[in-house]
Amino acid sequence: xxxxxxxxxxxxxxxxxxxxxxxxxxxxxxxxxxxxxxxxxxxxxxxxxxxxxxxxxxxxxxxxxxxxxxxxxxxxxxxxxxxxxxxxxxxxxxxxx
Numbered sequence: 001x002x003x004x005x006x007x008x009x010x011x012x013x014x015x016x017x018x019x020x021x022x023x024x025x026x027x028x029x030x031x032x033x034x035x036x037x038x039x040x041x042x043x044x045x046x047x048x049x050x051x052x053x054x055x056x057x058x059x060x061x062x063x064x065x066x067x068x069x070x071x072x073x074x075x076x077x078x079x080x081x082x083x084x085x086x087x088x089x090x091x092x093x094x095x096x097x
């Protein structure tokens with residue numbers, strides 16, 4: 001787990017430079033974890049808000065080793081959403097950005 005020393009509850013509150021640094025550290029941790037454990041892959045996960053699974057309200061990044069027969073259930077299936085709805089959301093996000 002990567003935990004910035006400076007407090008920010010979530011991605012919406014953290015300084016951009018601190019977030020960038022935290023992800024650089026997460027990459028280093030993932031690389032070391034893969035070498036140390038021989039895992040086949042790594043999930044890098046960061047939850048924002050209770051509905052998204054956040055239970056500790058200080059930004060932190062999980063670095064999770066993965067193996068072909070593990071029982072971790074971190075799934076999202078691309079292509080199962082309504083394309084028209086996704087396009088409408090994308091247009092709104094582009095206008096906000």
